[in-house]
Amino acid sequence: MAGRIEDYALIGDMQTAALVCRDGTVDWLCLPRFDSHAVFAGLLGTEEHGFWRLGPAHAADVKPPTAARRGYRGDSLILETEWDTPRGTVRVTDFMPPRDGAPQLIRIVEGVSGRVPMRSALRMRFSYGRVVPWVHKHEGRTVAVAGPDSVWFDTEAETYGKALTTYADFTVAPGDRIAFTISWQPSHKEPPPLPEPESSLEATEDFWREWVEHCTYHGPYREAVIRSLITLKALTYAPTGGIVAAPTTSLPEDIGGVRNWDYRYTWLRDAAITLSSLLRTGYREEARAWREWLLRAVAGDPENLQIMYGIAGERELGEAELDWLPGYEKSAPVRVGNGAAHQLQLDVYGEVTEALHLGHMTGLARNDYASLLQLKLIRYLEDHWQEPDEGIWEVRGPRRHFVHSKVMAWVAVDRTIKLIESGDADGPLERWRELRDDIHRDVCEKGYDKERNTFTQSYGSKELDASLLLIPQMGFLPPDDKRVIGTIEAIQRELSTPDGFILRYPTEGEDAGVDGLPGDEGAFLACSFWMADDLAMIGRVDEARKLFEKLLALRNDLGLLAEEWDPRLKRQVGNFPQAFSHVPLIDTALRLTASGAYGG
Numbered sequence: 001m002a003g004r005i006e007d008y009a010l011i012g013d014m015q016t017a018a019l020v021c022r023d024g025t026v027d028w029l030c031l032p033r034f035d036s037h038a039v040f041a042g043l044l045g046t047e048e049h050g051f052w053r054l055g056p057a058h059a060a061d062v063k064p065p066t067a068a069r070r071g072y073r074g075d076s077l078i079l080e081t082e083w084d085t086p087r088g089t090v091r092v093t094d095f096m097p098p099r100d101g102a103p104q105l106i107r108i109v110e111g112v113s114g115r116v117p118m119r120s121a122l123r124m125r126f127s128y129g130r131v132v133p134w135v136h137k138h139e140g141r142t143v144a145v146a147g148p149d150s151v152w153f154d155t156e157a158e159t160y161g162k163a164l165t166t167y168a169d170f171t172v173a174p175g176d177r178i179a180f181t182i183s184w185q186p187s188h189k190e191p192p193p194l195p196e197p198e199s200s201l202e203a204t205e206d207f208w209r210e211w212v213e214h215c216t217y218h219g220p221y222r223e224a225v226i227r228s229l230i231t232l233k234a235l236t237y238a239p240t241g242g243i244v245a246a247p248t249t250s251l252p253e254d255i256g257g258v259r260n261w262d263y264r265y266t267w268l269r270d271a272a273i274t275l276s277s278l279l280r281t282g283y284r285e286e287a288r289a290w291r292e293w294l295l296r297a298v299a300g301d302p303e304n305l306q307i308m309y310g311i312a313g314e315r316e317l318g319e320a321e322l323d324w325l326p327g328y329e330k331s332a333p334v335r336v337g338n339g340a341a342h343q344l345q346l347d348v349y350g351e352v353t354e355a356l357h358l359g360h361m362t363g364l365a366r367n368d369y370a371s372l373l374q375l376k377l378i379r380y381l382e383d384h385w386q387e388p389d390e391g392i393w394e395v396r397g398p399r400r401h402f403v404h405s406k407v408m409a410w411v412a413v414d415r416t417i418k419l420i421e422s423g424d425a426d427g428p429l430e431r432w433r434e435l436r437d438d439i440h441r442d443v444c445e446k447g448y449d450k451e452r453n454t455f456t457q458s459y460g461s462k463e464l465d466a467s468l469l470l471i472p473q474m475g476f477l478p479p480d481d482k483r484v485i486g487t488i489e490a491i492q493r494e495l496s497t498p499d500g501f502i503l504r505y506p507t508e509g510e511d512a513g514v515d516g517l518p519g520d521e522g523a524f525l526a527c528s529f530w531m532a533d534d535l536a537m538i539g540r541v542d543e544a545r546k547l548f549e550k551l552l553a554l555r556n557d558l559g560l561l562a563e564e565w566d567p568r569l570k571r572q573v574g575n576f577p578q579a580f581s582h583v584p585l586i587d588t589a590l591r592l593t594a595s596g597a598y599g600g
Contacts, residue, residue: 002027002043002328005251006556006572009070009079010231011105013096014238017247018105019043019576020079020094023064024055031151031184032103034237034244034311035264039151039184041129044250044334045325049129054092054107054180056085057117057169072558075226076208077234078201079558088114090172097200098207099238102152102183102192106200109180111172120159120168120180124151128322128336132164138191142166150187154195155180216282217586219593224552227559228582229281232274235579240296241289242266242311243274246563246575252331253521253564253574260331262338263575265317267308268294268348269392270579272355277586279362287359294352295369303380307345307394308338317341343390344399347467349377350408354474357415360424371425378416378432385409385439391458392467393504401459403447404467410439411474440476444483453486457505464494465505466527469534479537488534495527497567500547502527522564522573525551529584536591548588561585 008019008027016036018029027043029052030036038044042051056065068089070081078095089112096105109118126133126146133144133151142153153159157168157178170178179197211233217225235244249262271290278286297313298305306315319339327334356374360366391402413436419425420432446459457465468487472479479485495503501523528551535544554565554572561581563574 001046004571005328005562005574005576006560008556008560008576009072009081009094009558010234010247010560010577011077011079011094011096012234012247013099013103014234014236015099016096016103017234018094018096019248020081022066022070022081024053024067024081024083024092025064026052026094026105028248029105030247030264031149034235034247037126037149038128039124039126039149041125041325043248044322044328045129047123048125049325050125051121051123052105052107052182053119053121054109055081055118056083056090057119070557072227072230073205074209075212075230076205077230078204078208082112083116085114085116088112088116088173090116090118093201095201095204097204102185104181104183104195104200106195106197107180108197108201109170109172109176109178111174111176113174115171115173117169117171120155120157120166122153122166122182123164124166124182128325128334130322130324135161135164135166141191141194143191145187148187150185152183152185152192153181154183214282217590217593219589221552221589221593224555224559225281225586225589228585229278229283231560231577231582232278232579233283233286235274235577236286236289237266237311240312241286241291241293242297242309242313243271243290243579244311245270245580246578248575249336250331250334251328251562251573251575254331255329255566255569255573256331258331258333259521260327260333260335261340261575262319262336263578264311265308265338265341266293266297266311268305269307269345269351270583272351273583274579275355276358277583279358279364280590281586284362284364287362287364291356291359291364291367291370295367295373298373303376305348305377305380306341307343307348308341315341340390340394340396343394344387345391345394346381346385346387346389346405347392347402347408349381350411350474353377353412353415357418360419360422366424371419374416374419375425375427378413378427378435381409381412382435386442393465400457400461401446402465402467403443403455403458404465404470406439406443406447407471407474407476410436410443410476413439414475443476448483452490453483454490455483455487463506464491466491466495466502466524466530467504469502469527469530472537473530473533479534484534485538488531488538491531497523499523499567500528500550501525501565501567502531522566524564525554525561525578525581526584528565529581529588532588533584533591536588536595541592541595544588545592548592551585 040050133146181195246263250260253259319337321333388399562572562576
C-alpha cells in the first residue's frame with residue numbers, strides 16, 4: 001500500500017515530477033510531462049502498477065524500512081534520505097536535473113558508515129500501470145519499451161530480472177557511491193546519452209542556488225516561503241511557462257470517496273495567483289513566461305475562455321476513468337483529464353485581470369496584446385456578469401449567482417479602469433465606471449444578509465462560503481467595513497473545524513449538495529490562510545499569527561502541503577503538493593511580516 005500523502009517528497013525538473021516515499025519508493029512518475037501517462041502508478045494502486053524502491057535490503061515478507069532522516073539539500077529540490085541499520089548508515093540522494101534533453105531521474109547511493117546491503121527493485125509499467133513493457137539489454141544498458149515510450153536504466157551495479165522486475169543487490173561501505181538513472185526517450189529514436197550523475201548533481205544544485213538568490217523576501221518566515229517558492233517553480237512547465245495545480249491526479253479529498261480529480265493542468269485561477277506570489281517575491285521571468293503562455297492559450301478568443309488548459313495551452317482535457325486502478329486507499333474512481341474545463345466560472349476573469357494588473361504595476365515589460373486581452377475580457381463580462389455560474393469551487397450541481405464570482409467580476413472591471421486611467425489602454429471609461437458601480441451595488445443588495453451581518457455564498461442563500469474572505473483582500477470593501485468584519489466572524493463560527501481551520505462551504509444543511517457530490521471533505525488549506533490574512537487586516541494580528549503558525553505545523557517534514565487537511569484523520573488529503581496551498585502561505589507570510597505580527 002502507498003504511504004500517507006504527507007510521507008512523500010517532491011523532486012522534479014520543471015517538466016514533470018516524481019513522489020518519493022520515506023521508505024525510498026518512487027510511487028508516482030509521469031514521463032515525459034506532468035500530464036503524460038504514469039510509468040510508476042503505485043500511488044494509485046499496488047506495486048503491480050509500477051514503482052522503484054531503493055533502500056536497505058530486507059526480507060520479502062517484511063515491510064521496507066523507513067528512513068531515519070530526510071531533507072532537501074539546502075534550498076534545492078535535491079532529496080537526501082538516510083537509513084540507520086544494524087550494519088551501518090546509508091544515504092540516497094534523489095533528484096531530476098533541469099532538463100536539457102532526455103528527462104532523467106537519478107538516485108545516488110552513498111555509504112556513510114559500516115557495510116550496508118542494499119537493493120534496487122524497479123518495476124516499470126506504462127499507461128498508468130496497465131502495460132507491461134518489453135525489457136531487454138541494449139549494448140549493456142537495460143531498456144523497457146512499449147508503444148511510443150522507452151525508459152533506459154543505467155547503473156554500474158549488476159542487475160538481474162525476476163518476476164517482471166529489474167533488481168540490483170549490492171553493498172556499500174563508507175565512501176562508496178553507486179548511481180542509478182532512468183531516462184525516457186521516444187521508442188523510435190536513438191538511445192539517450194549515457195547519464196553523468198555526479199556532474200548532473202552539481203549542475204542541479206547550482207541551478208537551485210542561483211534561482212533562490214533572486215528571492216526578495218528576507219523576513220522571519222523565509223524558510224517556509226523559500227520552500228513554497230521552490231515548490232511553485234517545480235510545478236512550472238519550463239518550455240511554455242504553464243503552471244500545474246499539482247503533479248498528481250486522484251489523490252482524494254475524502255479518503256475512500258469519489259472526490260478525486262486530475263490536477264495536472266493549468267487552471268487560470270491557480271496560475272494567476274501563483275504569478276502574483278512570484279512577482280511579489282522578485283520572480284519576474286516566471287511572470288513574463290506565464291503571461292506569454294496565457295496569451296497563446298487564449299489566442300484571441302476570450303469569449304470562449306476556459307478555466308483551465310493543458311500545460312502547452314491544449315483545450316481538450318476530456319475526463320476518463322481508469323478502472324484498472326483501485327485508487328489511493330480504495331478511493332475510486334481514478335480520473336484523468338478534467339470535465340470541469342468547459343465550466344463557466346466568472347471569477348476567473350477577475351483573477352487573470354488582477355495578475356495582469358500586478359504585472360503592470362511591478363514593472364513587467366508592457367505587452368500591447370495583454371492590454372488588448374484585458375479589454376476583451378471586460379467586454380465579455382459586460383454581457384455575462386449577471387449570469388449564474390459554477391463558481392470558484394467548480395460545483396457539479398446547478399449554476400448559481402455566487403457572490404465571489406460577482407466580486408471578481410468587479411475586480412476585473414476595476415483593474416481595467418485603472419489600466420485605462422494610467423494611459424496604457426483606451427476604453428469607454430465612463431461606461432465601465434458605471435458597470436463597476438452596478439456590480440458593486442448588485443452584490444451588496446443581493447449577496448448580503450442584513451439580519452446576520454454577513455455576505456452569503458450565493459444570492460438568496462443562507463449558507464456561507466470561505467471565498468467571501470477575499471472581499472477585503474481584493475479591495476471590494478475596506479477591512480474596517482462592518483459587513484466585512486461580520487462576514488469574517490460568521491465564517492469563523494460556521495465554517496471552522498474544532499482545530500480552527502476553515503472549510504470551503506457546508507456539505508450538509510440547507511444547501512447540502514451544492515457541489516453535486518456525495519461525501520465530505522477536509523479543511524481547505526487556502527481558506528485557512530485567507531482567514532489569517534483577514535484577521536491581520538482587521539487588526540487581530542496575534543490571532544492571525546497563531547493561525548498561520550498552526551497552518552505551518554501541518555506541513556510535512558519537508559515543508560510540503562496537499563490541498564486539504566482532514567481534521568478527523570489528522571492527515572493531509574487531496575492532490576500533492578498543491579500550488580493553491582503554497583501560494584496563500586507566501587501571501588500570508590508577506591502580510592504578517594509587513595505588519596510585524598510574528599513571534600520572537
